[in-house]
Amino acid sequence: MDIRDCPFRKKRRPWRVDLSSFALVTLVLALCQLPVARADPVDVLRMLQLPSLPEGVRKVPGFCTSRRAGSGDHAYRITKKAQISAPTNQLFSGRFPENFSIMALVKAHAGLQAFLLSIYSEQGVQQLGVELGRSPVFLYEDQTGKPAPEDYPLFSGVNLADGKWHRIAISVSKKNVTLLLDCKKRMTRALPRSNSPVVDTKGITMFGARLLDEEVFQGDIQQLLIASNPQAAYDFCEHYSPDCDSPLPKIQSQDPNTYVSNTAKHHIH
Numbered sequence: 164m165d166i167r168d169c170p171f172r173k174k175r176r177p178w179r180v181d182l183s184s185f186a187l188v189t190l191v192l193a194l195c196q197l198p199v200a201r202a203d204p205v206d207v208l209r210m211l212q213l214p215s216l217p218e219g220v221r222k223v224p225g226f227c228t229s230r231r232a233g234s235g236d237h238a239y240r241i242t243k244k245a246q247i248s249a250p251t252n253q254l255f256s257g258r259f260p261e262n263f264s265i266m267a268l269v270k271a272h273a274g275l276q277a278f279l280l281s282i283y284s285e286q287g288v289q290q291l292g293v294e295l296g297r298s299p300v301f302l303y304e305d306q307t308g309k310p311a312p313e314d315y316p317l318f319s320g321v322n323l324a325d326g327k328w329h330r331i332a333i334s335v336s337k338k339n340v341t342l343l344l345d346c347k348k349r350m351t352r353a354l355p356r357s358n359s360p361v362v363d364t365k366g367i368t369m370f371g372a373r374l375l376d377e378e379v380f381q382g383d384i385q386q387l388l389i390a391s392n393p394q395a396a397y398d399f400c401e402h403y404s405p406d407c408d409s410p411l412p413k414i415q416s417q418d419p420n421t422y423v424s425n426t427a428k429h430h431i432h
């Protein structure tokens with residue numbers, strides 16, 4: 164959080180130096196400088212400010228038109244105009260996890276071939292990329308350049324962009340990546356990365372695209388979560404993205420109307 168944004172800062176009175184006001188000022192400054200608490204899993208859509216509906220994004224009905232408990236789901240419709248990115252360290256304090264899960268509830272336009280998410284190093288190297296489309300690749304490149312592009316895991320025979328909703332969960336553990344599709348299909352591919360792989364968090368995270376690609380993601384997205392453990396992907400349908408006869412867990416309440424967060428003050432360029 165930018166210190167200039169601190170709503171309490173104006174209350175500071177330099178001429179009041181008695182101990183209580185000193186303590187108060189210290190407390191307030193400490194609160195204002197605390198990093199925004201990062202949940203696990205990271206709610207990527209929220210961290211990228213989608214609930215504030217930036218240009219090219221609007222609210223639409225989501226995966227379930229109704230749920231047993233409560234109203235129907237909400238999703239975000241992403242059009243070509245959207246340009247959504249943020250410094251990666253706004254999403255991940257410290258390191259990007261070595262073993263992790265990426266989970267999405269998404270409905271891509273039929274025939275699309277585009278990246279849903281890209282993470283770039285400070286030097287501008289794309290280190291992670293989730294592609295949607297026919298026979299999508301899972302792009303991953305550690306600090307040593309492994310795996311080489313010809314060794315990127317490829318999920319041939321799968322189509323993640325057919326105009327229908329899909330629950331896509333990717334589990335990365337050690338040197339394997341497993342795609343769990345719609346709570347049933349399971350495909351594991353080798354991920355020949357090094358033994359201590361690092362994904363840089365000093366660069367940028369880009370939603371719905373990768374640099375220099377003409378094709379960008381178009382469609383609806385309801386959830387995009389990154390967990391710092393490889394097990395979460397296996398539990399995606401049960402814990403995070405249940406069928407329509409179960410309520411959505413709290414973390415998924417992505418109704419922009421109930422969105423209250425200090426991070427709303429952040430501006431993404």
Ligand SMILES: *[C@@H]1O[C@H](CO)[C@@H](O)[C@H](O)[C@H]1NC(C)=O
Nearest residue numbers: 260261262335336337338393
């Ligand atoms: C990632 O998973 C592998 C295999 O289970 C394990 O050996 C390694 O320590 C894990 N890395 C971290 C940072 O937990």
Ligand SMILES: *[C@@H]1O[C@H](CO)[C@@H](O)[C@H](O)[C@H]1NC(C)=O
Nearest residue numbers: 336337338339340351352353
């Ligand atoms: C990687 O996947 C292969 C094939 O499914 C499996 O035999 C192996 O145990 C997996 N390794 C790890 C570390 O999960």
